Amino acid sequence: MNLIGRTTRKRYYEDPYLAHCSAQVLRSNADYVELDSTVAYPEGGGQESDRGVIHLPDGRCIRFVEAKRMYGYAPRLEGFPDIQIDGVIWHMVHPDDRSVAAGIEEGVSVDIEIDIERRARLTLSHTASHLVYVGIGLFRPDAIPGILGCHIKPEGARFDFKVAERFTPEEVEAITIFANDLVCRNAPVRVESHEVHADARIWRCEAHQMPCGGTHLTSTGSIGLLKIRRKCLGTGKERLSCEFVDAALDLSPYQGRTPL
Ligand SMILES: [Zn+2]
Numbered sequence: 394m395n396l397i398g399r400t401t402r403k404r405y406y407e408d409p410y411l412a413h414c415s416a417q418v419l420r421s422n423a424d425y426v427e428l429d430s431t432v433a434y435p436e437g438g439g440q441e442s443d444r445g446v447i448h449l450p451d452g453r454c455i456r457f458v459e460a461k462r463m464y465g466y467a468p469r470l471e472g473f474p475d476i477q478i479d480g481v482i483w484h485m486v487h488p489d490d491r492s493v494a495a496g497i498e499e500g501v502s503v504d505i506e507i508d509i510e511r512r513a514r515l516t517l518s519h520t521a522s523h524l525v526y527v528g529i530g531l532f533r534p535d536a537i538p539g540i541l542g543c544h545i546k547p548e549g550a551r552f553d554f555k556v557a558e559r560f561t562p563e564e565v566e567a568i569t570i571f572a573n574d575l576v577c578r579n580a581p582v583r584v585e586s587h588e589v590h591a592d593a594r595i596w597r598c599e600a601h602q603m604p605c606g607g608t609h610l611t612s613t614g615s616i617g618l619l620k621i622r623r624k625c626l627g628t629g630k631e632r633l634s635c636e637f638v639d640a641a642l643d644l645s646p647y648q649g650r651t652p653l
Pocket residue numbers: 519520523596605606607608609
């Protein structure tokens with residue numbers, strides 16, 4: 394348990410395709426709404442946050458433009474460097490809905506839903522980013538310790554590195570071929586939780602694995618063929634970006650799904 398003694402139930406880990414659920418308001422003000430459970434994935438691990446709407450019982454709505462994990466703690470688990478678990482999730486209120494959010498009483502029952510197209514794009518982008526990252530580890534292992542960050546957006550993903558040597562066109566091509574081979578095989582993707590800490594999760598695809606708390610496809614095929622571009626950001630700094638021009642976005646798993 395974290396310092397504030399409460400956690401938000403993270404429905405996106407129980408069912409990553411659940412697009413809505415009912416919840417109870419624990420805190421609400423003009424800036425954020427905290428619920429006892431949520432389907433909204435907060436920004437984390439470079440993946441941008443979900444957006445969506447909280448429906449009040451009287452028919453009014455509060456749009457949230459971001460979900461943030463707050464008050465998590467580091468459990469110091471072997472194999473999970475830098476991880477933050479538990480914590481609560483704040484749904485950051487759209488500027489035009491601040492007065493509505495400020496007037497909500499604690500304990501009110503609401504329904505929360507996410508923008509499923511945005512979630513589906515982020516999930517695809519995030520899964521693709523793993524394939525690229527594994528490829529970088531194979532063909533440029535020296536770059537991995539120098540990673541400066543990653544940014545996973547709906548339309549693409551990118552990694553920045555501090556490296557002594559730039560990525561050559563041949564290396565970028567080898568990484569691209571590796572990632573696209575996994576796409577063409579429609580390789581299954583699995584995510585497993587730590588047996589004690591459910592927020593500590595491992596992504597697996599064939600023989601590859603890494604700790605990751607993001608949202609992922611269940612297989613790689615719908616990513617479509619990846620394109621990877623290299624950009625020099627200055628002396629010793631390189632960026633690899635990937636985009637998904639052939640992606641097959643499938644919203645059907647999210648539609649008509651009901652909470653367990
Ligand atoms: Zn991931």
